[in-house]
Amino acid sequence: MTHNNMGWNFDNSYARLPERFFESAEPTQVSSPKTVLFNKQLAEDLGLDINELQTEKGTAVFAGNTLPEGAQPIAQAYAGHQFGNFTMLGDGRAVMLGEQIKPDGERKDIQLKGSGRTPFSRGGDGRATLGPMLREYIISEAMHALGIPTNRSLAVVTTGESVMREIKLPGAVLTRVADSHLRIGTFEYAARWGTEEELRELADYAINRHYPDIEDNPDQYLTFFREVVKRQAELIVDWQLVGFIHGVMNTDNMTISGQTIDYGPCAFMDVYDPATVFSSIDVQGRYAYQNQPGIGQWNLARFAETLLPLLHEKQEHAINQAKEILGEYKDFYDDYWLAGMRKKLGLHNQEEQDEVLIQGLLDIMEEHNADFTNTFRALTIDKPEKTPMHGTEAFTDWFQRWQERLSRQEKSKDEVHQLMKRSNPNVIPRNHLVEEALEAAVQKGDFTLTERLIEVLSSPYAYTDKQEPYTELPEPSDRPFQTYCGT
Numbered sequence: 001m002t003h004n005n006m007g008w009n010f011d012n013s014y015a016r017l018p019e020r021f022f023e024s025a026e027p028t029q030v031s032s033p034k035t036v037l038f039n040k041q042l043a044e045d046l047g048l049d050i051n052e053l054q055t056e057k058g059t060a061v062f063a064g065n066t067l068p069e070g071a072q073p074i075a076q077a078y079a080g081h082q083f084g085n086f087t088m089l090g091d092g093r094a095v096m097l098g099e100q101i102k103p104d105g106e107r108k109d110i111q112l113k114g115s116g117r118t119p120f121s122r123g124g125d126g127r128a129t130l131g132p133m134l135r136e137y138i139i140s141e142a143m144h145a146l147g148i149p150t151n152r153s154l155a156v157v158t159t160g161e162s163v164m165r166e167i168k169l170p171g172a173v174l175t176r177v178a179d180s181h182l183r184i185g186t187f188e189y190a191a192r193w194g195t196e197e198e199l200r201e202l203a204d205y206a207i208n209r210h211y212p213d214i215e216d217n218p219d220q221y222l223t224f225f226r227e228v229v230k231r232q233a234e235l236i237v238d239w240q241l242v243g244f245i246h247g248v249m250n251t252d253n254m255t256i257s258g259q260t261i262d263y264g265p266c267a268f269m270d271v272y273d274p275a276t277v278f279s280s281i282d283v284q285g286r287y288a289y290q291n292q293p294g295i296g297q298w299n300l301a302r303f304a305e306t307l308l309p310l311l312h313e314k315q316e317h318a319i320n321q322a323k324e325i326l327g328e329y330k331d332f333y334d335d336y337w338l339a340g341m342r343k344k345l346g347l348h349n350q351e352e353q354d355e356v357l358i359q360g361l362l363d364i365m366e367e368h369n370a371d372f373t374n375t376f377r378a379l380t381i382d383k384p385e386k387t388p389m390h391g392t393e394a395f396t397d398w399f400q401r402w403q404e405r406l407s408r409q410e411k412s413k414d415e416v417h418q419l420m421k422r423s424n425p426n427v428i429p430r431n432h433l434v435e436e437a438l439e440a441a442v443q444k445g446d447f448t449l450t451e452r453l454i455e456v457l458s459s460p461y462a463y464t465d466k467q468e469p470y471t472e473l474p475e476p477s478d479r480p481f482q483t484y485c486g487t
């Protein structure tokens, strides 16, 4: 590998799709960029030269001021259903540089988010502000460490320019790394405005990139749909099991690869309440915690509609085939969920009544406003007295049933403990910790708290003493936590 180009090794396969799918878009130059976060481990994994990237030359790349060799900057076209309504979108504030081919041959999109106007910006300024970009970095990296499929964050630079929102805020650019940025919305765009041939090219591209095992399968497109359904079901179960609330599950924010994308208004649930919503604009609670699985299926139905012409020449037949697979979503989802919840309770095997046992705990948690993460944490470290449910008749009864259930499997206490430790995070990006870190960074230019938080969140299942302070709950507040679609 040559080192004079920082290790960049670009290909631009997306840009070889028909022109309809993208527009050329150069990142806008910024005045005095400064790297404030840099993900060395990820850079190394990508085959990049971490020393060079930490010089001004690296900062210039992350800011969009210089293009790395081989980059072909584009904005991707996509549409999407936002809160149920179809609309044309596209990268309005992001520029894809190309695909880094890693030393192991894997292909990763490299995208700058907040890098200026593109042909899809409509009335927007194409910019991003520091707080939301740091937030995306912190939470996406935390999700990765939790073992949940997600796009990742390579760097955040401040631009030295201010961005006008309700007030003036520091501008920033995030370098995002993803398996791809193909969205359900990309297919909706193709189905609405492309030819059938273009739609087929997009589908073939997605299959080749994310589901190569099914290439040449006789029912290729149907199998493709089923595989995407499975991955989405799995992803949403992953979210539910750690209390992650995405907050803006529009079809343009759902990837074909099954990775989490768009960390705008997301947040982790604290008190267990299935109706939890954090996003200030989600007034109807469309994307509440308990609605995520159903919305996942709704989004997949929109995806299925785009694929119909590829499934069968007779539309009615195609619809029936798609419906059948869509119907399997709930089974996939339920199976993954039950398997995941069993692990959270240390259950290595299966019994008929497990679902009742699990639901029993969730009901008591809800009744007593128990913190989602810390309840499972307390059970994992064998300190049930740490939960607010402790001492109640319902919990005492439940706890005894759980102990009896555990004793019916032939596993040692240690085996149970290890399984629970692997399945219940000790630390999550708690809202008050994230806010505190962002405030110090944005108001004072102090990134110490952010860096520490990222470090602690990088091993959520470690259960170290160092993590202890990060497991504490904030003082109760009468103002519910709210998030904003970060622009």
Ligand SMILES: Nc1ncnc2c1ncn2[C@@H]1O[C@H](COP(=O)(O)OP(=O)(O)OP(=O)(O)O)[C@@H](O)[C@H]1O
Binding pocket: 089, 090, 091, 092, 093, 094, 120, 121, 122, 123, 124, 125, 126, 127, 128, 248, 252, 253, 261, 262, 263, 264, 485, 486, 487
């Ligand atoms: N400041 C802005 N200027 C121009 N377009 C914008 C701006 N902010 C958001 N958009 C566009 O509005 C649409 C919806 O925004 P949304 O918040 O879902 O996405 P995002 O956070 O910008 O990007 P992504 O989904 O790639 O993480 C997208 O097409 C996005 O590019």
Ligand SMILES: [Mg+2]
Binding pocket: 252, 253, 262
């Ligand atoms: Mg988005």
